[in-house]
Amino acid sequence: MNTEPISNLHRVLSRGHFAVTAECGPPRGANGEAVREKGALLKGVVDAVNVTDNQTAIVRMSSISACKHLMDLGLEPVMQMVTRDRNRIALQSDILGAYSLGIKNILCLSGDHQRFGSHPEALNVFDIDSMNLLSTVRTMREQGKDLSGHALDGAPKMFIGAAANPFADPFEYRVIRLAKKIDAGADFIQTQCIYNLDRFKAWMDMAAGEGLTEKVHILAGVTPLKSAPMARYMAQNVAGMDIPEPLLRRMAGVPKKKAAQEGIAICLETLQALREIPGVHGVHIMAIEWENQVKTIVERAGLLPRP
Amino acid sequence: MIVGEQKPVQEILQMVAPHRKFLILGCGTCVKTCFAGGEDEVALLASALRLASRKDGRPVEIEELTVERQCEDAFIAEAAEAVSRNEAVLSLACGAGVQAVARRFPRSPVLPGVNTTFLGVLEHQGLFTEECAGCGDCQLAVFGGVCPFSRCAKKLLNGPCGGSQEGKCEVDPDTECAWHLIIERLSALGRLDQLRAYVPPKNWQTSLSGGPRKLIRKDHVI
Ligand code: SF4
Ligand code: SF4
Numbered sequence: 001m002n003t004e005p006i007s008n009l010h011r012v013l014s015r016g017h018f019a020v021t022a023e024c025g026p027p028r029g030a031n032g033e034a035v036r037e038k039g040a041l042l043k044g045v046v047d048a049v050n051v052t053d054n055q056t057a058i059v060r061m062s063s064i065s066a067c068k069h070l071m072d073l074g075l076e077p078v079m080q081m082v083t084r085d086r087n088r089i090a091l092q093s094d095i096l097g098a099y100s101l102g103i104k105n106i107l108c109l110s111g112d113h114q115r116f117g118s119h120p121e122a123l124n125v126f127d128i129d130s131m132n133l134l135s136t137v138r139t140m141r142e143q144g145k146d147l148s149g150h151a152l153d154g155a156p157k158m159f160i161g162a163a164a165n166p167f168a169d170p171f172e173y174r175v176i177r178l179a180k181k182i183d184a185g186a187d188f189i190q191t192q193c194i195y196n197l198d199r200f201k202a203w204m205d206m207a208a209g210e211g212l213t214e215k216v217h218i219l220a221g222v223t224p225l226k227s228a229p230m231a232r233y234m235a236q237n238v239a240g241m242d243i244p245e246p247l248l249r250r251m252a253g254v255p256k257k258k259a260a261q262e263g264i265a266i267c268l269e270t271l272q273a274l275r276e277i278p279g280v281h282g283v284h285i286m287a288i289e290w291e292n293q294v295k296t297i298v299e300r301a302g303l304l305p306r307p
Numbered sequence: 308m309i310v311g312e313q314k315p316v317q318e319i320l321q322m323v324a325p326h327r328k329f330l331i332l333g334c335g336t337c338v339k340t341c342f343a344g345g346e347d348e349v350a351l352l353a354s355a356l357r358l359a360s361r362k363d364g365r366p367v368e369i370e371e372l373t374v375e376r377q378c379e380d381a382f383i384a385e386a387a388e389a390v391s392r393n394e395a396v397l398s399l400a401c402g403a404g405v406q407a408v409a410r411r412f413p414r415s416p417v418l419p420g421v422n423t424t425f426l427g428v429l430e431h432q433g434l435f436t437e438e439c440a441g442c443g444d445c446q447l448a449v450f451g452g453v454c455p456f457s458r459c460a461k462k463l464l465n466g467p468c469g470g471s472q473e474g475k476c477e478v479d480p481d482t483e484c485a486w487h488l489i490i491e492r493l494s495a496l497g498r499l500d501q502l503r504a505y506v507p508p509k510n511w512q513t514s515l516s517g518g519p520r521k522l523i524r525k526d527h528v529i
Contacts, residue, residue, distance in 0.1 A: 088508060110463060110468055111461075113460050113470075113477065113478045115460075115479075126463075127508070127509075127511065128464075128508040129462070129463045130465075131464065131465035131466070131506075132464065132507065132508045135505065136508075147508065163469065168469045168472065169467075169471050169472055169473055169484075169487065170467075170471070173466065173490050173499075173502070176499070176502060176503055177467070179503065180465055180466065180505060183505060184465075184505055239469070239471075239477035240469040240470050240471070240472060
């Protein structure tokens, strides 16, 4: 992968710049304008924009089509793809279609279980898992073949990403899993939102100890906290989310009107600390329904203009 | 064993409503063990239905019978006379048993009184857990004897999802994370490195995905 960059994100990372990505959740409807509005807030601010795939198992505009709306604005998308809703036939077909439209980054995920989504009565698929999906995309890219071994008329040359949650249990196994994802095909990793820096550093140390930080670009995830109740809710209800008590108290300690400001301040401090950790090659800002703050964060972090 | 749970009485009442005289047919094997359809459950359900129908002012005549296994014709045959005496059969067997009875008696309506839920084990008295999805290609050797196809909510093959927390599954805090169990067990066996290997996509052809399955044992065919 040392040849021509596959995508803008790949170019930024391979030249050693500190990458910045953000997230855009498609609307619960056919309103393309909603995607373009969110996209406009991110233009020139980030290197690529993740587009979620029916996130939290709620029916939304498809990731592929929202990616296309962003590309029309001149933004580079990272198409998220979950294995929850499609079998290997549909997944591969959509990867081919996405690449034909010019989508060059993919993030391979298993997806949130439908139990907590808008259609808990749905049948899930999980024909293959995220690791299998990574390997499938790489096989398509490097061997020009689909999973059945059939030669493709046009291989999708995508820059391949995976997610990692440094905070989920069992902790010791998390690094083995990261290593597997890299072996399976991950070029870059976007992590779960980081609030517990000590635990993240411990994970990075373990990863570096295994030589993994040399093999993959790790983009550390951050999410600015909007309010004290939101912070508390996330800490208690979002699986695999680790927000240390002192941070929760800090959010609760400021007047309501100032909470958002405090959240941004915490985010900037975290970002600063993350930049100093060896092996962290970028940041992934997940400002859920708060896209207008991404520019503020990137600007105040001194990360503008983008390379 | 096959684990099932008796349907709510209200649902059963609606199903049997067209019939004034029917047989409740129990099964003495799996569903007896899980308290869904053995002799005792047949008796209890019969009294509940008699009581309810008397209250409604539409009394019914209910006959009770339990055979050893409703998934085997030799045992089903024992019910032939009772079936012929009644308008319909309410079977408390698993779904396979219900169908086997229906096949044997084409002229009798056969209704299911049990929701067949899973292939599982009796973990302790009163607790049954799902442990096998009958995938037709057992991979337990790869996963330290814990099946991710039936016990992981996402059927993950290559390790836990990000939602595994304190050994519990993100989908239900009362359910153990299968991957936590796999890791625990392989660690105890000193074989954690086994999980470093990539597990390729599962071949689902041997599962129900490949169509209904059949087992022919030529050596036993007479
Ligand atoms: S691998 Fe297949 S056969 Fe083995 S326990 Fe799991 S579902 Fe059952
Ligand atoms: S928490 Fe464990 S059992 Fe539940 S879906 Fe994730 S890996 Fe599977």
